[in-house]
Amino acid sequence: MSRRFFTELLKQMKQARRTAIWIPNLSLNSGGAEIYLLNLAGILQEEGEVFILTDKREKAEETVRHAFMKYEMPEFPVRYVEDPEITDRSKFAEQLLNRETCQHQSIEPVLKDLGIDLFINGTYGNLCGFKGIRNWHIVHFPVKPFEDDRFRTHIQEYLDSYDHFFCNSEFTRDWFERYYSRKAEVMYPPISLEPIELSDIAKKENMIMTSGRIVPAKKLLEMVHAFQKLYERGITDYRFMITGLTGEKWNDYLEQLKTESSGLPIDLVTDLPRNELIEYYRKAKYYWHAMGLGVSQENPLKMEHFGMTTAEAMTCGCVPIVIDQGGQKEIVSAGMGIRFSSEEELVDATIALILDPQRTEELACAAVQSTRRFSLERLRAQVLHALQNQEELLAERSELN
Numbered sequence: 001m002s003r004r005f006f007t008e009l010l011k012q013m014k015q016a017r018r019t020a021i022w023i024p025n026l027s028l029n030s031g032g033a034e035i036y037l038l039n040l041a042g043i044l045q046e047e048g049e050v051f052i053l054t055d056k057r058e059k060a061e062e063t064v065r066h067a068f069m070k071y072e073m074p075e076f077p078v079r080y081v082e083d084p085e086i087t088d089r090s091k092f093a094e095q096l097l098n099r100e101t102c103q104h105q106s107i108e109p110v111l112k113d114l115g116i117d118l119f120i121n122g123t124y125g126n127l128c129g130f131k132g133i134r135n136w137h138i139v140h141f142p143v144k145p146f147e148d149d150r151f152r153t154h155i156q157e158y159l160d161s162y163d164h165f166f167c168n169s170e171f172t173r174d175w176f177e178r179y180y181s182r183k184a185e186v187m188y189p190p191i192s193l194e195p196i197e198l199s200d201i202a203k204k205e206n207m208i209m210t211s212g213r214i215v216p217a218k219k220l221l222e223m224v225h226a227f228q229k230l231y232e233r234g235i236t237d238y239r240f241m242i243t244g245l246t247g248e249k250w251n252d253y254l255e256q257l258k259t260e261s262s263g264l265p266i267d268l269v270t271d272l273p274r275n276e277l278i279e280y281y282r283k284a285k286y287y288w289h290a291m292g293l294g295v296s297q298e299n300p301l302k303m304e305h306f307g308m309t310t311a312e313a314m315t316c317g318c319v320p321i322v323i324d325q326g327g328q329k330e331i332v333s334a335g336m337g338i339r340f341s342s343e344e345e346l347v348d349a350t351i352a353l354i355l356d357p358q359r360t361e362e363l364a365c366a367a368v369q370s371t372r373r374f375s376l377e378r379l380r381a382q383v384l385h386a387l388q389n390q391e392e393l394l395a396e397r398s399e400l401n
Helices: 003-016 032-045 060-070 089-114 149-160 170-180 198-203 220-232 248-261 274-283 308-315 343-354 357-374 376-400
Strands: 018-022 049-055 078-081 118-121 134-139 164-167 207-213 239-245 266-270 286-289 319-323 338-340
Touching: 018 032, 018 089, 032 049, 032 060, 032 118, 032 134, 032 308, 032 376, 049 060, 049 089, 060 078, 078 089, 089 149, 134 170, 164 170, 198 357, 207 220, 207 274, 207 308, 220 239, 220 248, 220 343, 239 274, 248 266, 274 308, 286 308, 286 343, 308 319, 308 357, 319 343, 319 357, 338 343, 343 357, 357 376
Parallel strands: 018 049, 018 118, 049 078, 118 134, 134 164, 207 239, 207 286, 239 266, 286 319, 319 338
Antiparallel strands: none
């Protein structure tokens, strides 16, 4: 066949492409993983139609609309899918497999009804791909294999059913390949913020900031204690800003944070609009991130697998002072921030930088420039390259048939 035939066939594929992205937690709340997947949806919408699949739960439509508005995303068409919860952690493997079987049965008829060409699994888990279409998995972190015959069979089916595995960091890819002996590609989440002007870094306020879900895993209480030590050691002209997303499950933890912060210059602000969150990034001099503090190297699930908020803060000129664990080690290297391994190191490193304004400004400038690695343009190029490769392969197979 001629080159013209291939060109026309690829053009037809692009025009006809229909993609479905499975984002179960979008109907509950939105964190780094959901922002990543919505940005991916925006890129794919430039190439065809995109549908979002998410959990069917109370107030789901309202929550999803709020997420689209908050992150300035188009209102993608949404389908709501039954997704049973895992309620017994002692039977995690069994319930995970049962849940994924139910998910598969609920999703498959939706994909057929919509005429989907590409399915993207955007969640933690081993949901198998679907026959007759292309399947990608955006791996936020792989499920640790279980010593169970049923699980091993399921894992093999899962691995064989995907065309691409894209991991959110080198850290995640290393564990994916260790667990499953299967190659994957790193596709960093995009940071869709305009970088701060370097001349504005000198105008920043005496503020330390952290952001993320208000849950114990983020080690917010430990950071409050670190700030208290900072204050007791004479750093009294700084404030600590904690911004985060709340959920009813962790209301007691939120109240504990408020109690422990009482009497200190600590502001606890929850569920901020996106534009207000960015303004705090642009005001703060330092950004703290501690998820993984005190966690064993052999327990990677409890570490930060990428750390989108750190990259966002760096784009806005914050000097990152972060845990020397997980994906944070990729984001923050020497010359653009500090990594710590204990609460004491966090306090000492912060004081040293506060007492050295010149070094603080140098690190802030380097941090801004380093985040070009996480641009939306880079993600777009990577996605389009993967699509092009798949379509050329399909076109060649079509010619042979």
